[in-house]
Amino acid sequence: MTDHIRNNKRPLIILTGPTAVGKTALSIKLAKAINGQMISADSMQVYRGMDIGTAKIMQSEMQGIPHYLIDVLEPTEDFNVVRFQQMAKEALEKIYAEGSIPIVVGGTGFYIQALLYDINFEENDEDTAYRQELQRLAEEKGAEFLHDMLAKVDPESAKAIHANNIKRVIRALEFYEQTGTCISAHNEEQRQKESPYNFLYFVLNDDRQLLYERIDKRIDIMLEQGLVEEVQNLMNNGCERDMVSMQGLGYKEILEYLEGKCTLDEAIYILKRDTRHFAKRQITWFKRERDVHWLNRQNYTGEEDMLVYMLEQLKNQEIIRMNRMEIG
Numbered sequence: 066m067t068d069h070i071r072n073n074k075r076p077l078i079i080l081t082g083p084t085a086v087g088k089t090a091l092s093i094k095l096a097k098a099i100n101g102q103m104i105s106a107d108s109m110q111v112y113r114g115m116d117i118g119t120a121k122i123m124q125s126e127m128q129g130i131p132h133y134l135i136d137v138l139e140p141t142e143d144f145n146v147v148r149f150q151q152m153a154k155e156a157l158e159k160i161y162a163e164g165s166i167p168i169v170v171g172g173t174g175f176y177i178q179a180l181l182y183d184i185n186f187e188e189n190d191e192d193t194a195y196r197q198e199l200q201r202l203a204e205e206k207g208a209e210f211l212h213d214m215l216a217k218v219d220p221e222s223a224k225a226i227h228a229n230n231i232k233r234v235i236r237a238l239e240f241y242e243q244t245g246t247c248i249s250a251h252n253e254e255q256r257q258k259e260s261p262y263n264f265l266y267f268v269l270n271d272d273r274q275l276l277y278e279r280i281d282k283r284i285d286i287m288l289e290q291g292l293v294e295e296v297q298n299l300m301n302n303g304c305e306r307d308m309v310s311m312q313g314l315g316y317k318e319i320l321e322y323l324e325g326k327c328t329l330d331e332a333i334y335i336l337k338r339d340t341r342h343f344a345k346r347q348i349t350w351f352k353r354e355r356d357v358h359w360l361n362r363q364n365y366t367g368e369e370d371m372l373v374y375m376l377e378q379l380k381n382q383e384i385i386r387m388n389r390m391e392i393g
Contacts, residue, residue, distance in 0.1 A: 075161060076384040077262035078168045079177055081106065081351065082269035083344035084314075085279040087362075089122050091269060092170040094372050096130045099385050102160045104153050105134040106171030106180070109313040111149075112140045114302070117287050117295045118315030133159075140299055140310035145232070147186055149176045166384065174350040181264060184255040195242050199235045214238060221249035229312065265378055268351045269371075271362040280340050284315075284333065293319055293329070314340050 078101065080092050095101060105111065109119040113136045116123075121135065133156035138144055153169070153176075160167040169177060178184065203211050212228035215237055222237040240248040271279070296319040304311050306320055315336060322332035351357060358378060365371045379385045 074261060074263040075157075076166050077157075077181070077260075077264040078166060078379070078384065079106075079181065079264060079266040080168055080170050080269065081172055081174065081177060081267070082360075083271075083276060083347040084172050084340060085120070085283045085344070086269050086271050086276060087279075087368075088170055088172070088269055089120075089126065091360075091368050091371060092168060093126065093128055093130060094368055095375060096168055097128065098372060098376060099379065100165050101130070101168040102163070102165045103130060103132040104156045104160075104167055104169045105132060106149070106153075106169050106173050106176045107134075108144060108149075108173045108176065109310065109316075110135050110171070111138050111144050112136075112142075112310050113138065114140060114299060115295070115310060115313070115316070117290045117292045118313065118319075120283060120287070131160075140302075140304050141308060143309050145309070146176055146179050149173075150179050150184075153180050172347055174347060174354070177266075178354070181260050181262065181266070182255060182258050183261055184252065184258075186252075186255075193239065193243075196235060196239055199238055200231075203231050203235070208234070211235070211238070219247040219249055222247060225249065229317075232309070263382065263384060264356075265375075265382055265384060266354065266357045267360055267375060267378075268354075268357050269360045269362070270348065275362075276344060277341050280344060281337050284337050284340065287315065288333065293323070296320055297323060314343060 078095070078099075080088055080095065082088050092103060096103060107119065109115055110121045111134050112119070115121070122132065134149070134152055137152070157167050169180065171177070179186070199211060202214075208228045208231050211231060211234050212223060212226075215226070215234050216223035218241050219237055226233045226237060228234070237248045240246075240251070244251075270276075292315060296316055299311070299316070300320070300323060306317065311317060311320060318332045318336040318339070321327050321335075322329050327335075358375075360371050360374070362371075365374070376385070
């Protein structure tokens, strides 16, 4: 008996990787092989009406596999790591109750980490005077000014949080003001906790140049499918640039174009460049994580080959038993 079985930990599978690497197709094959159900760890696919820009899985692609945390919020609502944690835990309970294995799929590493190690973020929902002051500074002096403030007191958080993510920058500054300690140190301390799950963490990756080509091609397809019209519809329905939903890649860039601040060609150039940069940051994040199995596409003949490897690892860790699944 393994320690995991002795501790009676419940199973959890993570399948992540950079944007456009091909997680969706592989996740469906895995779910069908092991009686799995999906929990989306994507900060944007949670929103209704945001399908093209998020490369959201279509109903036809799901092949009958239940998917949680997709199309459950309006774009006018806030979504953050604490809310993800709460919703994902509710989904876990439903999946376990049905005798299935949860597969967390998506590229938001911070969300995955929060669920996997049950991190306590000590959220303070009270609208403090300091928070109001920081919001005023952001409006008057801009996002970079606030980010520079964070870099002075918590350089690690400043590296991890993009300057445009004003809400997270404010949260990190507020945490420092309230506790005298860095939120990055607190989160790292939380991350060192032992996971309450018997988990396997797979990261799908590809050759850097091939990945960048996939990203550029995906964005071209999004534009053909009507990305500009999708963003226009969101604007028509009351979505504004300061909303969490409109901070997503593909939305803020097209918004700039629709507001007449740049040409469409410029918006596309910025979107492709920033998405490549985002993929690079995702890979850096996953390299810092513990107990990760890397699935480098160039080392396999195809998805079936990767699936065989994944099933072997799941069997070795007693997450599945061989007689429960069929390959191919």
